[in-house]
Amino acid sequence: QKEVEQNSGPLSVPEGAIASLNCTYSDRGSQSFFWYRQYSGKSPELIMSIYSNGDKEDGRFTAQLNKASQYVSLLIRDSQPSDSATYLCAVSYSSASKIIFGSGTRLSIRP
Amino acid sequence: DVKVTQSSRYLVKRTGEKVFLECVQDMDHENMFWYRQDPGLGLRLIYFSYDVKMKEKGDIPEGYSVSREKKERFSLILESASTNQTSMYLCASSLGTGNTEAFFGQGTRLTVV
Numbered sequence: 001q002k003e004v005e006q007n008s009g010p011l012s013v014p015e016g017a018i019a020s021l022n023c024t025y026s027d028r029g030s031q032s033f034f035w036y037r038q039y040s041g042k043s044p045e046l047i048m049s050i051y052s053n054g055d056k057e058d059g060r061f062t063a064q065l066n067k068a069s070q071y072v073s074l075l076i077r078d079s080q081p082s083d084s085a086t087y088l089c090a091v092s093y094s095s096a097s098k099i100i101f102g103s104g105t106r107l108s109i110r111p
Numbered sequence: 112d113v114k115v116t117q118s119s120r121y122l123v124k125r126t127g128e129k130v131f132l133e134c135v136q137d138m139d140h141e142n143m144f145w146y147r148q149d150p151g152l153g154l155r156l157i158y159f160s161y162d163v164k165m166k167e168k169g170d171i172p173e174g175y176s177v178s179r180e181k182k183e184r185f186s187l188i189l190e191s192a193s194t195n196q197t198s199m200y201l202c203a204s205s206l207g208t209g210n211t212e213a214f215f216g217q218g219t220r221l222t223v224v
Contacts (some may be wrong), residue, residue, distance in 0.1 A: 008151070032211045042135060043215040044154070051135065052211030088153065093210050099144065099159075099167060099213050 003027060004091050006102035013109055019076040021105050023089030026070070033065055034090040036073045038104065044088055048074065079109045114138070114214035117202050121220045130189040132219050134202030140214075141207025143185035145169075145177060147198040149219075154201065160185055161207065192223045 158168030
């Protein structure tokens, strides 16, 4: 079983709508959770980090964490064509441990 | 801003060659990572290092080794390059205390022929 699982997509969302990206993880001891965005041919860049249960909002982005269900999600409000990218979920056990990535979800925002 | 620099953007090597991929970070980060990225497989961890001379295997260490003699530099070594090691290689670093998010270099596209 993969440690971090994501639906590979593609997920197609109309411009202006909410895009919802989901991720599950297997290690109950995981402490840190991240969402990265990766444009084609570029390196991943951090969008959000979340460390405790609940919601964390940053502009149009909201990360949600539910440790009991081992589930983390990313909501993108008012989706823009520039949001079209692959979104990677990542999980880490501690500050001195490895960071494990999911395989990514490809998001396409249609005008 | 954190800067993670990989020595080459594109590299072409022959089968059987010993290949060195170099990565340098300028923010005094404790942790450094090497990943490879292949279509449909996401980022897979090859090795990571949490201190100078310390290393741990990731999910796919076979055929690779690493070296971290100085805190800012983390090298990935392909002992005898094979065609199935053709991939995008990404180096990353993280602080190691408190916030643990990783910052990535620009990537090295390695082709083994």
